[in-house]
Amino acid sequence: xxxxxxxxxxxxxxxxxxxxxxxxxxxxxxxxxxxxxxxxxxxxxxxxxxxxxxxxxxxxxxxxxxxxxxxxxxxxxxxxxxxxxxxxxxxxxxxxxxxxxxxxxxxxxxxxxxxxxxxxxxxxxxxxxxxxxxxxxxxxxxxxxxxxxxxxxxxxxxxxxxxxxxxxxxxxxxxxxxxxxxxxxxxxxxxxxxxxxxxxxxxxxxxxxxxxxxxxxxxxxxxxxxxxxxxxxxxxxxxxxxxxxxxxxxxxxxxxxxxxxxxxxxxxxxxxxxxxx
Amino acid sequence: xxxxxxxxxxxxxxxxxxxxxxxxxxxxxxxxxxxxxxxxxxxxxxxxxxxxxxxxxxxxxxxxxxxxxxxxxxxxxxxxxxxxxxxxxxxxxxxxxxxxxxxxxxxxxxxxxxxxxxxxxxxxxxxxxxxxxxxxxxxxxxxxxxxxxxxxxxxxxxxxxxxxxxxxxxxxxxxxxxxxxxxxxxxxxxxxxxxxxxxxxxxxxxxxxxxxxxxxxxxxxxxxxxxxxxxxxxxxxxxxxxxxxxxxxxxxxxxxxxxxxxxxxxxxxxxxxxxxxxxxxxxxxxxxxxxxxxxxxxxxx
Numbered sequence: 001x002x003x004x005x006x007x008x009x010x011x012x013x014x015x016x017x018x019x020x021x022x023x024x025x026x027x028x029x030x031x032x033x034x035x036x037x038x039x040x041x042x043x044x045x046x047x048x049x050x051x052x053x054x055x056x057x058x059x060x061x062x063x064x065x066x067x068x069x070x071x072x073x074x075x076x077x078x079x080x081x082x083x084x085x086x087x088x089x090x091x092x093x094x095x096x097x098x099x100x101x102x103x104x105x106x107x108x109x110x111x112x113x114x115x116x117x118x119x120x121x122x123x124x125x126x127x128x129x130x131x132x133x134x135x136x137x138x139x140x141x142x143x144x145x146x147x148x149x150x151x152x153x154x155x156x157x158x159x160x161x162x163x164x165x166x167x168x169x170x171x172x173x174x175x176x177x178x179x180x181x182x183x184x185x186x187x188x189x190x191x192x193x194x195x196x197x198x199x200x201x202x203x204x205x206x207x208x209x210x211x212x213x214x215x216x217x218x219x220x221x222x223x224x225x226x227x228x229x230x231x232x233x234x235x236x237x238x239x240x241x242x243x244x245x246x247x248x249x250x251x252x253x254x255x256x257x258x259x260x261x262x263x264x265x266x267x268x269x270x271x272x273x274x275x276x277x
Numbered sequence: 278x279x280x281x282x283x284x285x286x287x288x289x290x291x292x293x294x295x296x297x298x299x300x301x302x303x304x305x306x307x308x309x310x311x312x313x314x315x316x317x318x319x320x321x322x323x324x325x326x327x328x329x330x331x332x333x334x335x336x337x338x339x340x341x342x343x344x345x346x347x348x349x350x351x352x353x354x355x356x357x358x359x360x361x362x363x364x365x366x367x368x369x370x371x372x373x374x375x376x377x378x379x380x381x382x383x384x385x386x387x388x389x390x391x392x393x394x395x396x397x398x399x400x401x402x403x404x405x406x407x408x409x410x411x412x413x414x415x416x417x418x419x420x421x422x423x424x425x426x427x428x429x430x431x432x433x434x435x436x437x438x439x440x441x442x443x444x445x446x447x448x449x450x451x452x453x454x455x456x457x458x459x460x461x462x463x464x465x466x467x468x469x470x471x472x473x474x475x476x477x478x479x480x481x482x483x484x485x486x487x488x489x490x491x492x493x494x495x496x497x498x499x500x501x502x503x504x505x506x507x508x509x510x511x512x513x514x515x516x517x518x519x520x521x522x523x524x525x526x527x528x529x530x531x532x533x534x535x536x537x538x539x540x541x542x543x544x545x546x547x548x549x550x551x552x553x554x555x556x557x558x559x560x561x562x563x564x565x566x567x568x569x570x571x572x573x574x575x576x577x578x
Contacts, residue, residue, distance in 0.1 A: 016381075018377070019374070019377055022374070023389060023392045026392050026393055026396065026452065027395065029396065029399070029404060029407045029408065029411075029452075030395060032407050032411065032418075033399075033403060033406075033407045036410070045415075045416050046416075047421075049418055089303065090303040090304040091304060093300045093303060094300060094301045094303070094304035094305070097296075097297040097298075097300035101294075101300070102293055103294035104290065104294045106297070109301070113308070116308070116312050116313070116316075118505070118509065118562070119312075119316070119558060120509060120554075120557055121513070122515060122534055123319065123513075123534075123537070123554035123557055123558050124312065124554075126319065126537065126541045126542075126547060126554060127315040127318035127319045127547075130547070131314065131315055146307065146310070146311055147312075150307035150308050150311030150312045155304055155308070205398060208400065209397075209402075211400070211401050211402050212515055212516055215519075227402040228402075230402045230403065231402050234409070239413075241410045241416065244410070245406070245407065247406075248402070248406050249403075251400060251403050252400055252403040255400065256395070256399060259391075259394075259398040263387070263390075263391055263394075267460055267464075270460045271461060271464040274461055274499065
């Protein structure tokens with residue numbers, strides 16, 4: 001059937017067609033958010049939907065910024081950056097130790113990390129809130145950052161990347177008299193750099209979007225994130241879809257742009273981070 | 278002689294162990310502090326009548342109450358429906374898309390991969406609010422399109438009707454769940470031994486035969502992983518419920534996770550919430566073990 005020569009079969013055409021239709025359907029919600037954010041009340045509530053805003057204006061954004069939407073955005077950025085930085089540092093160190101050192105308790109520890117990854121993360125939130133309140137961190141940005149850093153996915157991902165470090169290089173460095181810290185900084189980090197890139201972008205996006213954790217840990221006005229802000233707008237003015245779409249656009253467009261810029265790293269991270277059965 | 282070697286290697290192991298734990302220390306502080314400790318707190322609190330005012334050991338009391346709580350039973354059934362529908366749908370669909378876009382040119386492959394990942398990146402809240410608008414009875418697109426196509430003759434309140442609400446939730450959950458599986462399947466198909474595929478083609482196997490005999494077995498570990506992560510995610514379905522229906526109408530979209538949240542944070546019944554959490558964790562573990570067994574068994578023959 002397939003003689004080695006690549007030619008376009010009916011099957012290929014149908015697949016391409018099906019994928020293109022699906023692509024339109026998957027892009028559509030984002031398109032609807034963005035166009036919706038520029039529509040006035042009349043266009044939003046029109047009986048016949050305006051596929052393209054006929055009278056685009058910034059009115060929704062003007063109203064959005066009367067809320068402290070920039071403050072929300074700022075909080076989201078701060079949380080995501082801190083979670084990203086701390087996760088990368090701790091995970092790179094731990095992943096290297098798990099992959100390249102032989103030590104007492106290694107198997108047990110690694111198994112513990114893997115088992116914890118299979119745990120339903122959200123279940124732990126109930127006691128986590130108690131703990132965070134006990135530490136007097138409730139309603140601070142740390143309440144979201146610290147638990148995010150504790151999540152074992154990053155350690156697992158960095159262990160996968162650290163496996164690729166040639167042991168001979170580490171041996172050679174030791175013979176040359178390099179200390180542990182120097183070896184880590186000059187050899188390990190150079191080799192696992194793509195892994196750190198993948199983990200950084202992955203952590204940033206998932207922290208930005210971790211609505212449930214934010215919902216439980218943050219409820220005073222000055223610490224709300226953009227996700228919480230949109231949810232608040234929706235709860236308070238449920239049919240003002242123009243305003244809500246402006247909020248959704250503000251919350252999602254920056255993160256989509258970041259994703260598109262770094263999607264190569266991202267894909268690599270997801271693939272390397274998969275536990276093979 | 279022998280003794281001194283083993284003494285030296287023991288010293289080496291000790292040194293390696295110390296340096297390994299120093300590298301692990303920062304990570305362990307966070308991991309133990311914010312994952313392991315709360316895990317045990319969850320288990321411990323589940324045996325207590327633990328509220329704002331009470332803290333009293335009641336043994337399995339919370340667990341007994343759980344099975345007599347008709348709303349919990351309803352939430353459990355809803356959650357199982359979500360899992361049983363969403364997990365196979367996500368797995369089959371992402372395998373189909375993965376297989377369809379894998380042979381494409383690198384640019385279009387990467388394009389489609391991004392497109393299907395888009396709902397994940399957009400974020401649960403933004404996705405939920407735009408779908409809420411599209412499902413709206415008066416200004417939503419669904420009613421407009423379906424009405425125009427003659428499928429329905431009067432506007433439906435999609436999220437406000439017991440018959441449709443849960444299915445709407447499942448549909449949105451589906452769109453936000455397929456991104457990662459597709460990326461994984463495309464990568465797994467790229468790792469299939471090309472010489473085996475060639476050999477089977479030389480032997481005159483059709484594309485479909487090659488798929489089932491060669492590719493399917495070798496992407497089995499990926500399938501297992503996708504089944505497990507999708508199951509874990511679907512069991513924990515919470516944010517969409519909270520944002521779209523709050524469990525209504527008439528508890529038709531209550532999930533275990535939503536009910537845990539309601540009991541623990543709205544009614545301040547921490548002990549009871551934690552008991553349901555422990556139960557959910559056990560159910561998820563059982564599902565994962567079953568999937569593991571089934572896919573392993575399928576792999577042997």
